[in-house]
Amino acid sequence: MMKPRLSGRYQEHIQNHGLGSCPCHGPMALRVFRVMEEGLSRRGLLKASLGAAALVMGGAPGRAAAQDRPRLRLSGARIFDGRAAGLIEGRDILIEGGRIAGLIAQDEIVSDAQRIDCSGKVIMPGMIDAHWHCFLAALPNAVAMTADAGYLHLLAAQEAGATLARGFTTVRDVGGPSFALKRAVDEGMLPGPRIYPSGAMISQTSGHGDFRLRFDGPQTAMSPLSPAEDVGISIISDGVPDILRRTREQLLQGASQIKIMVGGGVSSRFDPLDSIQFTPDEIAAAVQAAADWGTYVCAHVYTAPGILRALSAGVRSIEHGQLADAEAARRMADAGAWWSLQPFLADEDANPQAGALAQAQQREIAEGTVRAFELAQRFAVKTAVGTDILFSPAKVATQGRQIAKIARFMSPVDVLRLVTSANGELVAMSGARNPYPAPLGVIEAGALADMIALEGNPIDDIALIGQPDRMALIVKDGVVCKNTIDA
Template sequence: MCQICFEAVAGSGLMHFCHCGSPDTLAAMRRIEADLSRRQMLGGMAAVMGMFAGFGLAPKEGHAQAAGAPLLLTNLKYFDGNTLSLHSGVDILIEEGRIAALPAAGQGPAEAERIDCGGRTVIPGLIDSHWHTTLASVSQLAAMTQDIGFVHLMAGKEAGATLMRGFTTVRDVGGPAFGLHAAVDRGVVAGPRIFPAGAIISQTSGHGDFRFQNALPMMPVDQADYATKAGVSALADGVPEVLRRAREQLMKGASQIKIAAGGGVASQYDPLESLQFTEEEMRAAVNAATDWGTYVCAHVYTSAGIQRCIRAGVKSIEHGQLADEDTVRMMADHGTWWSIQPFLADEDANKYTDPKAVAAQKMVAEGTMRAFEWADKHKVNWSFGTDILYGGGETQAKQLTKLARFMSPLTALHRATGAAGDLLAMSGARAPYDGRLGVISEGAFADLLVIDGDAEAGLDWLADSDNLRVILKGGRIFKNSL
């Protein structure tokens, strides 16, 4: 008997049974708690929105279709994301955030809201398959030392800029992106769809070990370093630890798992040619991901590292520019994806003074040109990504234009739309979005760009966001300058 009922009985002298645990009482309490929670949530959301607005992060002005009213794009040509030619003679009908139909021109429903594209080309929203949402807009020093709230606010600001560059989806391959992913999906912040990997899983001394040498040796009683606590990386040595760290990222909502399987160009400790994680350790991450219906992608450059990854069951090679032709054949034979970035040691590349890093950067640039050639020659599945880190996000679209040096413009667009969408689909049930991305077809998400530019002749128009006249994500209009 609860205290209130006990006092009531004691004061009346009557026998009384407590009803506090009855179904009717519990149902009433749930209604009261739900109402209080709703009020607290609304108050909290108002405070969060105010905070984001003060930092320039409130959702961009946009609107969805009126309730029950479809949206119809008319007077257009379109690239479907896969076929290497433009289509015409149809309109694009959008309902409930998806492409409902491609009716013959002039045959769409009369009640639809219309956007006259003026004969322009419509393409799928772009996909960056190698992006670091929380690390793209801050320096490395800031990422590893500043208050994590500042890092996340900067990431939110960059997310809005990413969407305005025409990238409606990114595959995040390392960093604490889960919070921003939730905020974007809830409409608190404008940004692209995010496929988050969570922390990069790295061995001690590996590409994701950001500690200083004076932090060694690590002892069982030591607290986690800042990068680990912030969710940038997760250190693991041995099969049990790799299993644990992979499962932790899955628990957080990872759509794929990212491991570091080799060194980096400018890594402070790990040489570019170093092999990281044994095959058994890699297989542990693969088993954890496979058990949840998804896959592992791996940072690695060299042939030996790539081959170890393939033998362990890794499904996506990130970078890989130092692969020899036999290794590329092996990727093709195993159906392994290749996420290639246009690392060309050009004006947009990271600047190094260390002679070893300069030499490594040159090797990777030479390998990049071979990578495009061999990927095409051996029919490897590959997709476009940028890997922009620590500033330089404004060059994201410009990086895509560089692919036109090695292939036709529509082939390059395919690698950032239809092909990239196929790579994202490997997340299976762990994918955050239940629908096709990177294509213009019935049932696909209505992530679309209306462009000023000849997509068959070149991609230079991508470098200026003013040429993106309409940006839609999920049927919502985030920009319309027509």
């Protein structure tokens, strides 16, 4: 098969700017958008990739209905329930129909329950990544530059299984065409985490989700969608009426929350880091449209002025925000908004940056990360954590390890609370649009039965959450996804 080719102007852009720019605005991103635009329409692509995924899985039947699944009894383990500072001892976990039926005494007799002996293990809720991109996380540079559209979706499906194998049973996808993948996972066609999809990131012209090059403008009512818009990564929108339409489009497709871009990126060439994007009325329009459907808006933004504008317009989750000041942190706390932070520390896991300006901005963000965690705790801001890994098959393997790094700012048990019950509260904020309307991130009666059993105590050794080989058991929705205990 002939490899799809980039147009001359995209080739020229790559030659001029190299491969070191911000991943979400770099040449591999442009390549993904272009090949998918040229390959298939968005809806046709999703249908085709879903069908191809089913063939890869051998036409696997859907997951058994909840009432038909066997009862499970996880016995002998100590339990971190997602909230308490210590471990629960002397109790077993009973699972029925995809939910936790309760914590029962170890000597209580239960008939017709499949027993898994977890003695010597610590069971904790499955982890939740509050800032993830299912489609873009594990896409390697070489594949982004050469593969066809269907293969890119199959790669995302493969990565979904790997995400689950790392102990992440839920992710909040904050930008990308993940609707079909979510459906396939929910129907049991593919292994993967629960997905809370945002759909396309909504961006103003010249905003952080405007992936066009300078010579692609100006946009008019008669202009075709750009590659990133055509595949469902982002959508460009200006003015209140258009913001309402674009927000409603994502809700129509099944978005559980809406993602908008209210500020620039670390090394984006066309939207400065300190820029504020969307007017107050435009942001408020997205918030209103989401609220009318019973859900909320989260906003990409780094700076204090951008955070304040987003909060004033009703945004309920700030994504990143590493350049917040004390006033912005206090306002988040007063508004009851969430601060979704990532361990951006300019270390071995950081995205490489080209050029002095980008490297300086990366250091600024790293310094801001340290300050942000301190401010979040000082002002008691509701805090969530995610990784925001992009375009790196090597880095996706560090997903849990990156969360574990947060222990430099707080106790290990507080890190565990963030990646379980706190993130569970955040995703539940989608309210009427919650695709999984039961408690997540906790081990208690009535909660969804997502949990992992570790060989060791993560309260003593937080690094365990980044070591999948120490995860002896992974259960999602009451189904055993991994079990090395019985083996």
